[in-house]
Amino acid sequence: MDAQGKTVVLFACFGVRPEPWLSVLSQAAPDFEWRVWPDAGDKDEVDYVVVWAQPNGFLRQFPNLRAVLCIGAGVDRILEDTDLPDAPIARMRDEGLTQGMVEFVLARVLHYHRLMPAYEAQQREGVWRQLAAPLARDRTVGILGLGQLGAACAASLAANGFQVRGWSRTLKTIPGVASFDGPIEAFLEPCEVVVCLLPLTPATRGILNAGTLSQLWGASLINVGRGAHLVEPDLIPALDAGHLVNATLDVFATEPLPGGHPFWSDPRITVVPHASALTPPATAGPTIVANIRRSLAGETLHDLVDRSAGY
Secondary structure, eight states: OOTTSOOEEEEEETTSOHHHHHHHHHHHOTTSEEEETTOOOSGGGOOEEEEESOOTTSGGGOTTOOEEEESSSOOHHHHTOTTOOSOOEEOOOOHHHHHHHHHHHHHHHHHHHTTHHHHHHHHHHTOOOOOOOOOGGGOEEEEEOOSHHHHHHHHHHHHTTOEEEEEOSSOOOBTTEEEEOSOHHHHHTTOSEEEEOOOOOTTTTTOBSHHHHTTOSSEEEEEOSOGGGBOGGGHHHHHHTTSEEEEEESOOSSSSOOTTOHHHHOTTEEEOOSOSSOOOHHHHHHHHHHHHHHHHTTOOOTTBOOTTTTO
16 A cells, blocks of 8 residues: 555566556556556565466565455466465456357367368368368367366357367266267367366476377367477377377467477467457456456455365
């Protein structure tokens, strides 16, 4: 709190343009004092930090921090901080973010379902040949992770007629979606398209590897979770062996993806620059403000992170 008694909120989202966010945030809460890193002012006055991709140890410099609010659904970067202060953390649950992810996943699943990579290859060769695609009801799509985003994508795919299977730490009830929590190998075997939307935890790190990918045959992979879910050196061998026929990757072990990386030039791999679902300030800004007001009123934050679970 500043000398005038205003709640001080610091916007510290690294790699994110602050102007669109500050326009929305200041309009939603003109009674707060909004600061943008690195102009934090007196760090003792900072009550809340809105954060993305912060360096380790960054949050520890604010001794009176009441809560941390992430602009993304994934909070693994925050939880990897070995010097994290003892303040509540809220992940982002936003209708705009969710809708963006649903649109992206549906678009990529339909792209593969309707055999568009094969038609694109035919165009490059000047080949005119019709290919018969099955109906959606005859195509099995597996969703790894049935949290906020995974559940929304699974429901959308089911509504479009696909056979949808979901795998998560605990069983979920989603209309039209078969829920599984057993061995991932048995879950993957019948899947023709696999969408990864898991949180990144010690249990899910490297879960897409040579062993699990070998359970698939002729499948398509869409990774919109975290880069560390995929053991990257195992992907091209899985494509060469026919376990996968193509892949869409929105997340990578190193971002930006380094120049010269083999993923750039492999026609079977679509590289997206971590843009499948960008959090829109117009919808997410009021969500952040509402959560801060809950904290100020002594209420528990919405979408509070369970540090022991990792999300």
